[in-house]
Amino acid sequence: MKIISFFENFLKRDSLFKEKNILSSSYTPEDIIFREEQIQEIANILAPALRLEKPSNVFIYGKTGTGKTLSVRHVLKSMLLLAEKNNLELKTIYLNCKLKRVVDTEYRLVAQLIKEFGEEVPPTGLPTDEVYSTFYELLDKKKILLLLVLDEIDQLTKKMGDDILYNLTRINAELHNSQVCLVGISNNLVFAENLDPRVKSSLSGEELIFPPYNALQIQDILRKRAEIAFKPGVLLPGVVEKCAAYAAREHGDARRAIDLLRVAGELAERGGKLKIEIAHLDEAEKKVESDKIICAVTDQPKQFQTVLYAILLLSPQKKNFFTGEIYDLYQELCKKIKLNVLTQRRISDILAELDMLGIINAKIISKGRYGRTREVCLSLEENILLKLKELLEKSLNLS
């Protein structure tokens, strides 16, 4: 019955939010501030599509949270609207290549494209070129102009090499009626540099760079959203400024700032407060960070978790340690929980991945006569470590 009174209490309490989804990452605002120039530029490049002429391929660079995706989607949306009104055979497809198990290989990319045309293709079993020809057939059935947006395209090539991109650029050569225009979005500013020159020239006909927002701009963006998202007077002065400062520190990532603000609001609400204080922001930052890590660790394979557990066990003893030590302890652990032991080669890769995820800090050092190795140390806060340890023990069935 306690739970009933909790819910009653919950209902009685006023929410701090007026419209929470304004602060969710999927929300697309009507007008995008500080990006007018870039939006206009994209529009200029893609405009020929409305006359069913193929625009040049575009490549868009910019760090995370600089509004690339938002701007492109905005342009596409209005083009689609116009196309519909004028009965134009214009189609747009937006794909995020980061999505695991959806668009992270060549096969799956094409399969996903086919899905966008309302057909299904088996998840495996067919040769890739057959899937390609199905796609061509589908696309070529009638004259269409396709705007294909590939977000985080660098992820795709990192895994599979740039053959994929080469194949994509060749699509138009295979088609008789339809035409495809590619829009690539990349977080990596030097992405095109180490690309096959043939691919590069045909892919990046036009290039566009999104600069990061500065703290003031982020402040404006936050204020604009907060105005609608929260009830009036909920935000204490200084919160938005602090939030923007946090984000500006992280290369002007607006998405992060908005996330932070939302989580701070949630925390304040959960704590029964009527105002959002600066302290909530600090708390929110910790929570966002820890959630990210916990989430990343949870869906890693057992072997991966075991390696992390080994590091966790080693960490109280000394500040930093080397690959060999981790491997030794890992082997023992594996024996204990009856897991087959992986090679040191593999562990080396796993350590590199852990480093990428920001869970550990690994630096390759040379100890001179005593070899070369990774110097690993944990870079997380105490309470995250405890949470992680608990999680791993549960997941690995350790006592």
Added chain:
DNA sequence: AGGTATTCACATGAAACTATTCTCTGAGTTAGG
């Protein structure tokens, strides 16, 4: 003392392998006419 050469303990890369999931094909089997 100063300069090279060694050497350690891994790092890093490429290719190949394994297990799993899934499709397609065609031979063999079955049931109905």
Added chain:
DNA sequence: TAACTCAGAGAATAGTTTCATGTGAATACCTGT
């Protein structure tokens, strides 16, 4: 004879293993003073 079944060949993928090669600097080993 058409429909059905089922084994076998072949793909894609994730996660590894195997083999080969690379590497930075603390030491060992010279050399000439």
